[in-house]
Amino acid sequence: MADKEIIVPLLPLRGLLVYPTMVLHLDVGRDKSVQALEKAMLDDHLIFLTTQKDESLNEPGEEDLYNMGTLTKVKQMLKLPNGTIRVLVEGLNRAEVTTFYDNETYFSVKLDVFEDNQEKEIEHQALMRTLLEYFGQYIKLSKKITAETFSSTSDIEEPGRLADIIASHLPLKQKEKQEILEIIDVRERLSKVIEIINNEKEVLQLEKKIGQRVKRSMERTQKEYYLREQMKAIQKELGDKEGKTGEIAVLTEKIEAAGMPEHIKETALKELDRYEKVPTSSAESSVIRNYIEWLITIPWSKATKDDLNIHKAEKILHRDHHGLEKVKERVLEYLAVQQLTQSLKGPILCLVGPPGVGKTSLAKSIATSMNRQFVRVSLGGVRDESEIRGHRRTYVGAMPGRIIQGMKKAGTVNPVFLLDEIDKMSNDFRGDPSAAMLEVLDPEQNHNFSDHYIEESYDLSKVMFIATANNLATIPGPLRDRMEIISIAGYTEIEKLHIAKDHLLIRQLQNHGLQKSQLQVREDGLMQIIRYYTREAGVRSLERQLAAICRKTAKIIVSGEKKRVVVSDKNIADFLGKPIFHYGMAEAEDQIGVATGLAYTTVGGDTLQIEVSLSPGKGKLVLTGKLGDVMKESAQTAFSVVRSKTEQLHIDKDFHEKQDVHIHVPEGAVPKDGPSAGITIATALISALTGRPIRKEVGMTGEITLRGRVLPIGGLKEKSLAAHRAGLTKLIIPKDNEKDIDDIPESVRDDLEFVLVSELDEVLEHALAGENK
Known part of the structure; x- marks a missing residue:
């Protein structure tokens, strides 16, 4: 409740508030404020001060002012030269506006005036002591208020005045100041100020902690900077450029020059910053350094420019390799499309064929013809996924996988990358490396290849991958599906002859320090080596035999026996000994119960003599020659077919009860399997039962069914080469294999007569000579 009511002029304040008992100077410049002051000076020097809610207003109204303010007394008024008036006022009491009067020239208000209760209650005294204690603590933390201020404040005995001061x-x-002004009750006001000063004290304590922490951090940074500068100065004086500082500068330059993508560059610089802070003696230092080195040395943007001259590429491929037309054609097609589009993703070719046929050397020639770097990675025996994807950096001795290592070796982002022996990969408890290869060899995924060590995606899409394999069957299906399979069969004798003359012999002469004039190997001598001293689809053994001839020649020349050596079919045994192999020749005459079959092996094609012998017995069927299960089943099937055709073939229908049948395939130490000997076994059996000889110039291959139908087989090209080498002139093959004849070299096709059959009767018509006895 108000102690009294009065009417006095009003002076609005901007950004300022006056508490009771306060004495302070004010500068007054607004017209209405000046008029209000003059009115107050004419009356009893009393004026009401209240604060504007929005201090930006120049002419506030009733709604723009707080109702609660301070009744003050004007002690002094002085006009300044600039037109403003400086007044000295003293706060008297809190007052609240009840009525607002606008006198045009100034505002006046009717007030309810409140006086503080000056009685010293015990609670007031307790609050005052607490407030003074907190205020003292605040002053110590703040250091913006002098000790004299605290001393003068401590002398105040009125609780309300103490809270206001x-x-x-x-x-x-x-x-917040206005809220305190509006609190009439002294006890409540003291409590409010205690609460506020306690909060302010906590804020100051927190500020102090933050300040100390920042100061410590700054001191540490300044110290490190100072020490680094000292270290630089010492290294400079000593001429030591190998210190870590110089090393950091060198690595930074390398990172900038590596052409990394922006996010990789950020990673490298971040790791470099870590490396700089880690002590050199720490184990982590070398780990970080190795990682940075790998990021720098891996090619990110450096590429060789493709030489897309198809004629030049074709010339190089023909120069380095004889035959292999299908592979050469595929490479030239790729170059042609690349020339037109400039954006074709690198193909993934898989060259499948026996050892020694030139798969690896062909990949080198492809790289040369395209003007690309060549890198080879052998996958034989790889059984750990981390060999492909790399190890996590947390492991001791961690390093990237073979793919990233190969890219580092290549030095460009678009090399020809040879994945040698991809069929020799295996798996164990450490993971399946072939599964990791799926990402490498998938054109839709390998632009974002992830290596565990590098931890950043790497683009392999510009790489031309070439894989090699001996056996397509051992490559997992999903991996095989991602590659374009190109089969490289064995070479013909004619092709081997050209390869030996144009490549192998020249290389061996150079390796053994011989001149062409010192050693001549005639064509008939080379042919003898090919036929009787090697058994292979490729030319590795052929090269070894030529190396042996070169060694013996070198000895002859050095010992002074001769100055020139000529090797022919007449004296080949003097250099290489007696012939090692004797296969490859057709029978000298027609034979009963002996048929020439054709087989496919890992070293190419081979001829297979199948013999049938009859003896009195009870129809026992004996199979010998280390035959596999499938080949045994083919023999059983052929036997059943013959039994079903006894009447048609004029054979004793009870022969299976009176005679034992022995089917033998020579070279019993060599495992043999597969269904393609079906018609050969049947023909040999029929020949033995009918007494009709089998023509010596005929070779055959084909699977047989119980109804006598002939089914297609695989490896026709290799089998045809073997037949040609053996001197056969007629080849009986399944009709469904007609499409494969085009893959056979023209020189072989010209010398062989291909007979397409679909029934056993057709086979017998071409294979058997004479009439039934």
Whole structure:
């Protein structure tokens, strides 16, 4: 309740608030404020001060002012030269506006005036002591208020005045100061100021902690900077450029020059920053250094420019390799499309064929013809997934996988990358490397290849991958599906002859320090080596035999026996000994119960003599020659077919009860399997039962069914080469294999007569000579 009511002029304040008992100077410049001051000076020097809610307003109205303010007395008024008036006022009491009067020239208000209760209650005294204690602590933390201020404040005995004075020294917002002014009750006011000063004290304590922490951090940074500068100066004086500082500068330059993508560069610089902070003696230092080195040395943008001259590429491929037309054609097609599009993803070719046929050397020639770097990675025996994807950096001795290592070796982003012996990969408890290869060899995924060590995606899409394999069957299906399979069969004798003359012999002469004039190997001598001293689809053994001839020649020349050596079919045994192999020749005459079959092996094609012998017995069927299960089943099937055709073939229908049948395939130490000997076994059996000889110039291959139908087989090209080498002139093959004849070299096709059959009767018509006895 108000102690009294009065009407006095009003002076609005901007950004300022006056508490009771406060004495301070004010500068007044607004017209209405000046008029209000003059009115107050004419009356009893009393004026009401209240604060504007929005201090930006120049002419505030009733709604723009707080109702609660301070009744003050004007002690002194002085006009300044600039037109403003400086007044000295003293706060008297809190007052609240009840009525607002606008007198045009100034505002006046009717007030309810409140006086503080000056009685010293025990609770007031306790609050005052607490407030003074907190204020003292605040002053120590703040250091913006002098000790004299605290001393003068401590002498105040009136609780309300103490709360107002302390509140005026606190750095409060205008709204918070107004809230204290509007508290009439002294006890409540003391409690409010205690609460505020306690909060302010906690804020100051927190600020102090933050300040100390920042100061420590700054001191540490300054110390490190100072020490680094000292270290640089010492290294400079000593001429030591190998220190870590110089190393950091070198690595930074390398990172900038590596052409990395932006996100990889950020990773490298971040790791470099870590490396700089880690002590050199720490184990982690070398780990980080190795990682940075790998990021720098891997090619990110460096590429060789493709030489897309198809004629030049074709010339190089023909120069380095004899035959292999299908592979050469595929490479030239790729170059042609690349010339037109400039954007074709690298193909994934898989060259499948026996050892020694030139798969690896062909990949080198492809790289040369395209003007690309060549890198080879052997996958034989790889059984750990981390060999492909790399190890996590947390492991001791971690390093990237073979793919990233190969890219580092290549030095460009678009090499010809040879994945040698991809069929020799295996798996164990450490993972399946073939599964990791799926990402490498998938054109839709390998632009984002992830290596565990590098931890950043790497683009392999510009790489031309070439895989090699001996056996397509051992390559997992999903991996095989991602590659373009190109089969490289064995060479013909004619092709081997050209390869030996144009490549192998020249290379061996150079390796053994011989001149062409010192050693001549005639064509008939080379042919003898090919036929009787090697058994292979490729030319590795052929090269070894030529090396043996070169060694013996070198000895002859050095010992002075001769100055020139000529090797022919007449004296080949003097250099290489007696012939090792004797296969490859057709029978000298027609034979009963002996048929020439054709087989496919890992070293190419081979001829297979199948013999049938009859003896009195009870129809026992004996199979010998280390035959596999499938071949045994083919023999059983052929036997059943013959039994079903006894009447048609004029054979004793009870022969299976009177005679034992022995089917033998020579070279019993060599395992043999597969269904393609079906018609050969049947023909040999029929020949033995009918007494009709089998023509010596005929070879055959084909699977047989119980109804006598002939089914297609695989490896026709290799089998045809073997037949040609053996001197056969007629080849009986399944009709469904007609499409494979085009893959056979023209020189072989010209010398062989291909007979296409679909029934056993057709086979017998061409294979058997004479009439039934």
